[in-house]
Amino acid sequence: MKYDPLEHVATHFLRDAQPARVASRNERDLLRLIWKSPGIERSDLTEPLDLTQQSLHRIVARLHERGMIVFSHAEARRAGPPSPELTLRKDWCLTLGIAVNVGSIGLCLMGFGEPLENMEIRQAGASLSVELERIEAAVEDILARRGAKRRDILGVGLAVAGHRMLETAFNCPLPLAHWSLIDLAPLLGKQLALPVWADNVARTAALAEAIFGVGRDVADFAYIAHLHGYGGGLVSGGMPFRGSFGNAGEFSVLFGREDYDDRPALNQLLEHLRAKGRAGLTLNDLKNEELVGWDGVEEWVDRVMPAHNRAINAICAIFDPALIVLGGELPHSLARKLIERTEFNNLPRHGAVRDVPQLAVAEIIDAPGAIGAALIPLFETVL
Structure with missing residues (x-):
């Protein structure tokens, strides 16, 4: 059966509607606008989203109730009733990026669209099972530094050096032969008990440069x-x-x-x-x-x-x-x-x-592949 990471997203991240998903299309469009323009006033969202004021207010209220966005009071700059400023609540979720390169594995812990911490571990050799165990230990370490738990993680992005083959399998350079031609997302997902999306490490680095660089x-x-x-x-x-x-x-x-x-x-x-x-x-x-x-x-x-x-x-x-x-x-x-x-x-x-x-x-020189990988679960579910 084909692995679908969306089926493994924790229920406390899902909206109370069918089909089960983290955010609807309109909600995702709104969240992305807020992410790109933190502090944007609610009244400024109507035109770019092509929504009625009533629909916009309903969506904003729903996201606020779920704790995904926060309100702040805008300074009075125009006539009429004040409109709240909207920002993402950075601790609503965490995402994790893992980048597998020759000689090292980089990790990035990200809040709701904002990198929090990076770390790097050396490769352990030619055993995939050992590598996965060391990744799990590193995940626990980076979470402990932030006082967070694994249930706070919405999803994991896995970035691997190599040509993409089928599903989440890659044909890697010789030093990464033990990572090659294996459907990796289900394996790492089982190890961490979290949903995993996978891509090539160069493309996730490009994504990090596109968003932050x-x-x-x-x-x-x-x-x-x-x-x-x-x-x-x-x-x-x-x-x-x-x-x-x-x-x-x-x-x-x-x-x-x-x-x-x-x-x-x-x-x-x-x-x-x-x-x-x-x-x-x-x-x-x-x-x-x-x-x-x-x-x-x-x-x-x-x-x-x-x-x-x-x-x-x-x-x-x-x-x-x-x-x-x-x-x-x-x-x-x-x-x-x-x-x-x-x-x-x-x-x-x-x-x-x-x-x-x-x-x-490139401006992003510290763990670019891991930073971009940490963005993937957000772009697949809420942004």
């Missing part, structure tokens, strides 16, 4: 995730675009066997620097902003620039975004070096060139 004011942008591998995500209309098979933004597909090792993947940089004498180097060490001055880095940049430019121009040709973000675990200093040397294929026609996207460094 440099992409928050850009409707359409591409996110390149420089991790152990080389992937990314596409954001269209402010939300991730996944494609028919859930793999939109898998930029490594641009490269064949003959040039696969020349992608700007951090695993390739790691191997290159180890060959230069830094034998004990790990992926985590590559986050060092001083990295650009290390012996061998400039040589690696020279090597990967053709692949970088191919990816940038492919994104321009196919997606035509306003912005391309360099993110993942790439240090800002190295991202800026790649941006400085980017070459657009932009031959003039009739003396004019076309518009090209802005290139930017």
Whole structure:
């Protein structure tokens, strides 16, 4: 039977109506407007939601009774009766994001749309059951820090490095082989006794950048995730675009066997620097902003620039975004070096060139995959 996380949402989060769900479509539209504009007055919601004043007041009252929103008194700025200001009640629910990368697992605990705390644990080896037990222990730890309990969690977003296969199974890099080709959401859901949604870690990082980072004011942008591998995500209309098979933004597909090792993947940089004498180097060490001055880095940049430019121009040709973000675990200093040397294929026609996207460094650098993963349960149920 197909796993449906909505069937595992705790009843105290559900509305008293059929079908059983956390919020209706109108309620979700209203909650998202309040989330994007905290302190918005109730009277300002009528027009964007295309609701009658009577319907709007009824929905707002229902959400207030459920403890999802709070009222505050607005200063008198207009004629007529005062209209309350509305904000989300941040402790109405918690969500949890778990991001599985090569070498580390990141966690983000989020309130009702607001990140609260991040933590990271190292991978334990090649046993999935051990990894799940360590994730559960980390969940209990991060909840204890906030004085919260597992029943306070609306849902869990699981982000995994790898190509999406069927349902919630992924084909991961070799160091994550024990996570590969297994329907993960039911397993983690059983371990935590919570509903679990799953996606690729590069796409959840793109979502975090769209909501909290440099992409928050850009409707359409591409996110390149420089991790152990080389992937990314596409954001269209402010939300991730996944494609028919859930793999939109898998930029490594641009490269064949003959040039696969020349992608700007951090695993390739790691191997290159180890060959230069830094034998004990790990992926985590590559986050060092001083990295650009290390012996061998400039040589690696020279090597990967053709692949970088191919990816940038492919994104321009196919997606035509306003912005391309360099993110993942790439240090800002190295991202800026790649941006400085980017070459657009932009031959003039009739003396004019076309518009090209802005290139930017990701703002969300601490657990972006986990932060984006923590947003998934909210977007699937209430926002």
